[in-house]
Amino acid sequence: MAILVIEDDPKTGDYLRKGLRESGYAVDLARNGADGLHMALEQDYDLVVLDVMLPGLDGWQVMSALRSKRDLPVLFLTARDHVDDRIRGLQLGADDYLVKPFSFTELVLRIRTLLRRGVTREAEVYEIADLQLDHVRHKVTRQGVNIALTNKEFMLLHLLIKRQGEALSRSVIASQIWDMNFDSDTNVVDVAIKRLRAKIDAPFDKKLIHTVRSVGYMFSEEP
Known part of the structure; x- marks a missing residue:
């Protein structure tokens, strides 16, 4: 399973890439919204982990552009914990929303759940x-x-x-x-x-x- 992480914080991005690879996933890392959107549209990922506060295109913009072209699971991982932010993310088409600081174990469990759902999306x-x-x-x-x-x-x-x-x-x-x-x-x-x-x-x-x-x-x- 291939995961794209879009995260501008160097420490968090490297941590996610290392941890998810050790959990058995193929992981690419984009450090800004524009690069992340380009990679998500050009390559075949099974899931995207997306931050909201990104340089250039923010997570909301990436989510909107991505949903107009592709249908794949997206998990927002962000420090924005207001209810309105969660509602906005889900309304834009996100499949899940996890607030920083987060438990890595919980993140992996949510990813596994979304990937299981994603398999059923594939049309027969x-x-x-x-x-x-x-x-x-x-x-x-x-x-x-x-x-x-x-x-x-x-x-x-x-x-x-x-x-x-x-x-x-x-x-x-x-x-x-x-x-x-x-x-x-x-x-x-x-x-x-x-x-x-x-x-x-x-x-x-x-x-x-x-x-x-x-x-x-x-x-x-x-x-």
Whole structure:
């Protein structure tokens, strides 16, 4: 499970990163709101731990921008303990709110609870236009016709559908599907998209996988 911590206090941020890694999580640390928001949108995290008082974009702004694009568990971890602050955080879409100073054991327990809930958020079946992807049965159909995909092709299509409407860069796709840093001299992403299009789009009138110039690719019903 991958966690993003957005915390500007050096001591607290380092403490959280070290402690959560020792608890078995992969952890990245952003020390300001702008970097944190960028990382949360560009990479595939299972949960975000978010401070409110951040330089640049504050936690409220990060939460609002994140919720307009992604649906993943967010836990506010902040010294702001007023009831109005808690209500505001939850109204913006936070899943939990823990006040500093905090018990690390309690934090881990809350994270585990949110991650268990997060697993249930994953849709078993995605239906977009006339395409259906069954995540559990590893099955894809379009207009009722079964489409045979390799494991990597299925993973790629699943990623595109989960992030439908978003322009995904080649580097994001490469890191998520092949666990590799994207090299501009490597055309693995473009080749994989071409093969996926041949199966998903070519036999049908409506195209769902679109090229976003200078960025990457997007899955969308709209051209």
